[in-house]
Amino acid sequence: MRITKITHSEAPIASKISNAVIDFSRMTISIVAVHSDLVVDGEPVVGYGFHSNGRYAQSGLLATRILPRVEEAPPEQLLDPATGIIDPVRVQRVVMANEKPGGHGDRAVAAGTLDMAMWDLAAKAAGKPLYRLLHERYGRGGQPASSVWVYAAGGYYHPEKPLQGLRDEIRGYLDTGYRDVKIKIGGASLKEDLERIETVLGVLPSGSRLAVDANGRFDVGEALRYAWALSDYDLLWYEEPCDPLDYQTHAVVADEFDGTLATGENLFSVPDVRNLRRYAGLRPHRDVLQMDPSLSYGIPEYVGMLRELAAGGWSPERFCPHGGNQINLALAGAFGLGGCESYPMVFEPFGGFAESTPVTGGYVGLPEEPGLGVELKPALRDLLHDRL
Numbered sequence: 001m002r003i004t005k006i007t008h009s010e011a012p013i014a015s016k017i018s019n020a021v022i023d024f025s026r027m028t029i030s031i032v033a034v035h036s037d038l039v040v041d042g043e044p045v046v047g048y049g050f051h052s053n054g055r056y057a058q059s060g061l062l063a064t065r066i067l068p069r070v071e072e073a074p075p076e077q078l079l080d081p082a083t084g085i086i087d088p089v090r091v092q093r094v095v096m097a098n099e100k101p102g103g104h105g106d107r108a109v110a111a112g113t114l115d116m117a118m119w120d121l122a123a124k125a126a127g128k129p130l131y132r133l134l135h136e137r138y139g140r141g142g143q144p145a146s147s148v149w150v151y152a153a154g155g156y157y158h159p160e161k162p163l164q165g166l167r168d169e170i171r172g173y174l175d176t177g178y179r180d181v182k183i184k185i186g187g188a189s190l191k192e193d194l195e196r197i198e199t200v201l202g203v204l205p206s207g208s209r210l211a212v213d214a215n216g217r218f219d220v221g222e223a224l225r226y227a228w229a230l231s232d233y234d235l236l237w238y239e240e241p242c243d244p245l246d247y248q249t250h251a252v253v254a255d256e257f258d259g260t261l262a263t264g265e266n267l268f269s270v271p272d273v274r275n276l277r278r279y280a281g282l283r284p285h286r287d288v289l290q291m292d293p294s295l296s297y298g299i300p301e302y303v304g305m306l307r308e309l310a311a312g313g314w315s316p317e318r319f320c321p322h323g324g325n326q327i328n329l330a331l332a333g334a335f336g337l338g339g340c341e342s343y344p345m346v347f348e349p350f351g352g353f354a355e356s357t358p359v360t361g362g363y364v365g366l367p368e369e370p371g372l373g374v375e376l377k378p379a380l381r382d383l384l385h386d387r388l
């Protein structure tokens, strides 16, 4: 097997929504296709990758550093010698050659995007769904999960969607099989945010739970003011109360807030999560970790994060990756994670899962087709085919 070419482009995922710190009016993502000379059913096998919302497209980094390294590498540096199939872990070493430690920003996103495409390609070449390939490679025996808990992430601030719009949105999630939901906080006054929370709680049936996400907006005082107010509700979790790298503030909030805290979507490396483990005061039996491989160098780094946190007593059930896309579903199935995010109505066509596996009772099944499964989402497949 040989890589014949790698193509990349940008796709818009712009919308009128805002969280507490950014609006998505100019949001873009990178998309990548790794073409190979392997032919299955008369078609050359292609691996596709993209990254989650929240970070912009990484065209420059892909074009000038990441892709040339792979294109120039001899095949033996990229292939598994045992199978002759592309080995994403080897590819990652090639990608990270001549990169210094630290500064895990946009470079992590560019690498994570290519990594997704490499795993899609490797799984298609092996004729296996990605979650099974990952379970075989990294699992500790047993079986992968057959379904995964997912929650509907939305509840953004929308200029044309006050409380009635929020109510309708949440009802839409419940009607399409979701049980638990997440909304934004921190982009309005505490009073308005509490109205939003009470509006959603008024719609949720018993057994459904609400998470809230401040997107890292608050300083320590505001994070605590919200923590005390949120303590009155039985929330699923309170997410990113403060800057993702401000471990001291996490520790202060964790000390005061008896509910579940969630964070990690903006931690992009093993050293960052090591510091979280050491200094953020989070509670391995209560809190939730949301690192997202497509933003953070990809699956090899994610596996390192799981190991790093296991040393601090964190089990895979406490992990619930950000991103709402199929790579995180595959990870959750393979590693027995607690679940993963979903964006059923925003960030289309990148959010959500295969049409053949609808969400029921808050759980989604894992498709058995080879690869990541982008072909099982026709709108996503068509976009990737058209642009790459």
Ligand SMILES: O=C([O-])CC(=O)C(=O)O
Pocket (backbone or CB within 6 Å): 019, 053, 054, 153, 213, 215, 265, 322, 323, 341
């Ligand atoms: O609004 C965003 O940037 C996405 C986000 O935090 C989430 O999905 O948890």
Ligand SMILES: [Mg+2]
Pocket (backbone or CB within 6 Å): 213, 215, 239, 240, 265, 322
């Ligand atoms: Mg978040």
